Amino acid sequence: MPKDYNQIVLSILEFVGGRDNIKQAAHCLTRLRLVLKDESQVNQAQLDAIEVVKGSFAAAGIFQIVIGAGEVEKVYRQLLQVTGLKQATLADVKEEGAAKLNPVQRLVKILSDIFMPILPAIITAGLLMGINNLIGSKGLFIDGKSLLDAYPGLQGTWDLINMMANTSFVFLPALVGWSATKKFGGSEILGIVMGLLLVHPDLLNGWAYGKAAAGIGGAKLPYFNILGVFHFEKVGYQGQILPILIAAYILSQVEGWLKKRVPAALQLLIVPITTIVITGVLALGIIGPVTRSIGTVLTSGIVGIYEHVPVLGALIFGALYAPLVITGMHHMFIAVDLQLIVQNGGTFIWPMIALSNIAQGSAALAMFWVAGNGKEKSMASTAALSAYAGITEPAMFGVNLRYRYPFYAALTGSVAAAIFITLNRVLAPAIGVGGLPAFISIFPQNIPMFLVGMVIAVAVPFLLTVAVAKHRLLKAGKQGAAVME
Numbered sequence: 001m002p003k004d005y006n007q008i009v010l011s012i013l014e015f016v017g018g019r020d021n022i023k024q025a026a027h028c029l030t031r032l033r034l035v036l037k038d039e040s041q042v043n044q045a046q047l048d049a050i051e052v053v054k055g056s057f058a059a060a061g062i063f064q065i066v067i068g069a070g071e072v073e074k075v076y077r078q079l080l081q082v083t084g085l086k087q088a089t090l091a092d093v094k095e096e097g098a099a100k101l102n103p104v105q106r107l108v109k110i111l112s113d114i115f116m117p118i119l120p121a122i123i124t125a126g127l128l129m130g131i132n133n134l135i136g137s138k139g140l141f142i143d144g145k146s147l148l149d150a151y152p153g154l155q156g157t158w159d160l161i162n163m164m165a166n167t168s169f170v171f172l173p174a175l176v177g178w179s180a181t182k183k184f185g186g187s188e189i190l191g192i193v194m195g196l197l198l199v200h201p202d203l204l205n206g207w208a209y210g211k212a213a214a215g216i217g218g219a220k221l222p223y224f225n226i227l228g229v230f231h232f233e234k235v236g237y238q239g240q241i242l243p244i245l246i247a248a249y250i251l252s253q254v255e256g257w258l259k260k261r262v263p264a265a266l267q268l269l270i271v272p273i274t275t276i277v278i279t280g281v282l283a284l285g286i287i288g289p290v291t292r293s294i295g296t297v298l299t300s301g302i303v304g305i306y307e308h309v310p311v312l313g314a315l316i317f318g319a320l321y322a323p324l325v326i327t328g329m330h331h332m333f334i335a336v337d338l339q340l341i342v343q344n345g346g347t348f349i350w351p352m353i354a355l356s357n358i359a360q361g362s363a364a365l366a367m368f369w370v371a372g373n374g375k376e377k378s379m380a381s382t383a384a385l386s387a388y389a390g391i392t393e394p395a396m397f398g399v400n401l402r403y404r405y406p407f408y409a410a411l412t413g414s415v416a417a418a419i420f421i422t423l424n425r426v427l428a429p430a431i432g433v434g435g436l437p438a439f440i441s442i443f444p445q446n447i448p449m450f451l452v453g454m455v456i457a458v459a460v461p462f463l464l465t466v467a468v469a470k471h472r473l474l475k476a477g478k479q480g481a482a483v484m485e
């Protein structure tokens, strides 16, 4: 029987507090996103019981109703018709939602919004680095030798892959500069220039900073001497994110301030050059050195937790990462990962992220195994595949959260795997695909322990989910329905 979308919309309206409680409405691929005046008016139990609703939650100031791909547009169209609300874009709704956040939530959201667009570049680097690791590691395929030692003809290919892999890391400030100025409302091209300035070849390469600062082997820090009055370090910020984040914010402010004051006819002549010179001097003279020190302190703090209370850290992260993905704020961890890679030589966070994603995939796979009907089965298999490739939303919203127990099983597996790899000091030199291919982006000497972690992340959620499903079947004595309740 065809669905009555008019009735569905009327029910949704009733349980979100009526038409008057909705400020704005948009939709994404699977969810209806509402900015509500008062979220306490929502009757969530009744809302979730509506035929097409697969779940609902509030995150980042937006009330999200999971409906599913294809169907959500129909509900949205009907909602606009019934309520007379104006069509809004996701960006409009996000902006409106952000106004409701507290300062910490807002900061997390800003970081997430900045790092999400550069993810493809970073993952490409992680995958290429992984391939290079495999070719260059001794004893991985041949006793005491790397593939490179055994087949020297691979050297040229290895060098080329290495260069491609490094590119996003060496020029990371330019990527962040683009994304951050975009977020802060400045000119993206000036953000890119500012990022490139911070890694200019005339500056001492940032990777050599420690050696030069400590005077190892007679190395010295070079300085800019500005008219004999100011002296500041002539050092680059390769792979660093804090200096460009702050510089991009200041650049956007300076540019915005100037644009409001300089007559339109003179703007191109005056605004970009003044913006770049002011921000460039501040970036190299103050922001860079200060944020380098802040970065060192923050990294030491995170590494300190990892060193002193590894189990607690892994437990919290393993359990909270997936819920954070639900809110969409998880991309801020890219910033933490990058900071750890540059200052700690590797990240212990991203390997846990990959295992958390795998755990969600395995719970969905178990639902595929136990699901009775064709539609549920196909949904669960597609969702599991997607999570194994690093994208967990279909598994979480489409399967695991709908039935809850697979989600808890996935969290249990994620925690167990996170504790295991943390105790075994698994580190990654880069961020790769956070799913089954993740192992190639782990330091070669840590790959065996990471693979054990992967087995845990696959087996625990799968077995737990199947066990609970079978238990429900036994209790209910009928196929399908009990599993899917």
Ligand SMILES: OC[C@H]1O[C@H](O[C@H]2O[C@H](CO)[C@@H](O)[C@H](O)[C@H]2O)[C@H](O)[C@@H](O)[C@@H]1O
Pocket (backbone or CB within 6 Å): 119, 123, 325, 330, 331, 333, 334, 353, 357, 389, 390, 391, 392, 393, 431, 432, 433, 434, 435
């Ligand atoms: O943090 C690096 C990872 O980023 C992506 O995964 C994360 O975002 C996905 C989309 O929101 C989400 O489904 C996943 O659970 C998050 O870990 C990327 O897909 C991963 O490959 C990458 O390692």
